[in-house]
Amino acid sequence: MSCWLAPAAFLLDRVTKAWAVSALKGNWPEEVWPGVLRFVYVENTGAAFGVLGGRQGLLIAVTGAALAGLLIWLFTRGRSAAVLPRAALWLFLGGSLGNFFDRLAYGYVIDFMEIRLFTFPVFNIADTTVCVVFALLTGYIIFHREAKPDGG
Numbered sequence: 001m002s003c004w005l006a007p008a009a010f011l012l013d014r015v016t017k018a019w020a021v022s023a024l025k026g027n028w029p030e031e032v033w034p035g036v037l038r039f040v041y042v043e044n045t046g047a048a049f050g051v052l053g054g055r056q057g058l059l060i061a062v063t064g065a066a067l068a069g070l071l072i073w074l075f076t077r078g079r080s081a082a083v084l085p086r087a088a089l090w091l092f093l094g095g096s097l098g099n100f101f102d103r104l105a106y107g108y109v110i111d112f113m114e115i116r117l118f119t120f121p122v123f124n125i126a127d128t129t130v131c132v133v134f135a136l137l138t139g140y141i142i143f144h145r146e147a148k149p150d151g152g
Contacts, residue, residue, distance in 0.1 A: 005091040010094040013124065016125045024041035036116055041110070042112065042122040044109045045107070056107050060103050066096075067100060082144070084136060084140050088132075088133045092129065095128070095133070096126065098125065099124070099126045109126075110124060
């Protein structure tokens with residue numbers, strides 16, 4: 001069963017954000033790979049790309065309802081889903097819970113990774129899990145072919 005992915009993603013997100021607070025908050029950005037990646041502490045009050053900035057009540061309500069719905073689905077209908085989509089959704093749940101925790105606890109999401117090759121918002125491990133899940137599910141949808149009942 002792939003349900004272990006949710007707590008693993010959540011824990012990795014929490015540990016890296018705790019590190020970001022202790023190592024980066026109030027300090028200059030830290031170049032990890034000059035010109036490519038740096039760590040910088042950011043408090044994001046919005047959703048993806050800063051959308052709905054400062055609307056924490058709305059973000060908490062919508063996210064909470066969506067996560068509750070996903071959890072119910074995973075424990076009911078999700079058990080019969082194929083392994084890859086089921087695992088991807090457990091990973092999505094764990095990552096999303098990481099950002100949801102931040103919103104509830106602090107009123108903002110802690111972000112700390114910045115891609116320098118092009119303009120892109122600062123992000124975190126939870127955001128990364130969402131991107132990985134998107135790629136996994138997109139690949140699954142594109143390449144997964146179910147056998148037709150007539151064998152064709």
